[in-house]
Amino acid sequence: xxxxxxxxxxxxxxxxxxxxxxxxxxxxxxxxxxxxxxxxxxxxxxxxxxxxxxxxxxxxxxxxxxxxxxxxxxxxxxxxxxxxxxxxxxxxxxxxxxxxxxxxxxxxxxxxxxxxxxxxxxxxxxxxxxxxxxxxx
Numbered sequence: 001x002x003x004x005x006x007x008x009x010x011x012x013x014x015x016x017x018x019x020x021x022x023x024x025x026x027x028x029x030x031x032x033x034x035x036x037x038x039x040x041x042x043x044x045x046x047x048x049x050x051x052x053x054x055x056x057x058x059x060x061x062x063x064x065x066x067x068x069x070x071x072x073x074x075x076x077x078x079x080x081x082x083x084x085x086x087x088x089x090x091x092x093x094x095x096x097x098x099x100x101x102x103x104x105x106x107x108x109x110x111x112x113x114x115x116x117x118x119x120x121x122x123x124x125x126x127x128x129x130x131x132x133x134x135x136x137x
Contacts, residue, residue, distance in 0.1 A: 002119050003045050010044030011037070050118040050128050058118075059134050062103070062111055069136040070096045077106045094126050097135045101125035 011018060015037055059066060068074060075083030078099045089095040101115045102122045115125040129135045 002049060003121070003124055006045035006048045007041045009048070010041035014040050014044055046120075046124065046128050046131070050120060050125070052132055055114070055118070055128060055132060055134070058114060059129075062106055062109075062114070063100070064107075067134050067136045068100060078103055097126040097129050098122050100135050101129060 018037065056066065059068075070086060072083070072087065075086040075096075077083075079086060086096050086099055102113050102125075104110060104113050114129070115122050118125065118128075120128070
C-alpha cells in the first residue's frame, strides 16, 4: 500500500495534468511492457521509500561490503545448508537478490530484513537492490 501511494504521488509530481487512471494494465495481454509514465512513477516510489543513501547504509550494516557477490560462503550465510540452491539457480534468476532482500541473518548476526526495514515487498526490494548494483550474480 505504501508503494502504491508513493507511486500515485509520483504521477502527481512527475506528470502534472495527467488525469487518466486505470487499475488494470494498459499493455496487451501477455505483454510485459509497461508505459514509460508507469515506470517513472514506480522509480519515484522506490526512490522515495528507499533512498540510495539509506539503502546502502543499511546494506553495509548487514552484509559488510558492496556489492555482495554470490559465492559459496555468502550462499551458506544466507541459507545455511540450503545455500547450494542459490548456487544452482538459473542464470538471470532473482533467487539470490530475493534471499538478500529477505534475509534476517547473515554471518551469525540477526537483523530486520531490508524489505521489512523499508516496508517494501521482497520483489520491490529486489528491484531496488539491482538498480543500485548491490547484488551480483
